[in-house]
Amino acid sequence: MGDHYQTLGLRRDATKAEVKAAFRRSALRDHPDRHASSTDSAARADAARRFRQASDAYHVLSDDRRRAEYDLRLRGSASSYARTSSSGWASSSSAPYGYGYGYGHGGGSWRRTPPGAGAGAAAGSIDWEFLLKAVTRRGFLINLGFASVLLSGAAFLDGSILEIWNMNNSGKSFEDVIESIEKAKKDAERR
Known part of the structure; x- marks a missing residue:
């Protein structure tokens, strides 16, 4: 996979409009039709x-x-994600993301490389990219919101019960009431 910015002849800080214009120029020049x-x-x-x-x-x-995600992978030289095809690593002629216009996209699947298998991975190191993706998924955020509602409800109920x-x-504390109950039990046993 080559550098996408270089492929379209763009700087890394290119706007969406510049990306679109560069793609149109390239499509007009290189479209198979x-x-x-x-x-x-x-x-x-070619x-x-x-x-x-x-x-x-x-x-x-x-x-x-x-x-x-692409910029994050560019900053870190070794990516923890790889696209595999039936023959191993994806070739430069296939799409790295499994999308496009139907040219040379097939047979691949996403897989996560095992911990420690990536280049330069230290034993016990935290995979920040994976962690960031995990905590920003919609399901995780919905569950986090639901848990916070439950916890605030429990805190509200605890305060309400008090x-x-x-x-x-x-004028009585809980401890005073417990002491009086125990005293009443002892008095009842003595009788």
């Missing part, structure tokens, strides 16, 4: 390859979430 009448099969194949790369780059760089106790037993 534009080269379909060419007699040179190598030129057609144009199709460049178009695949440009469409893959556009697919990643035009979406904020995918672009952030207030009800104080209203019904003014």
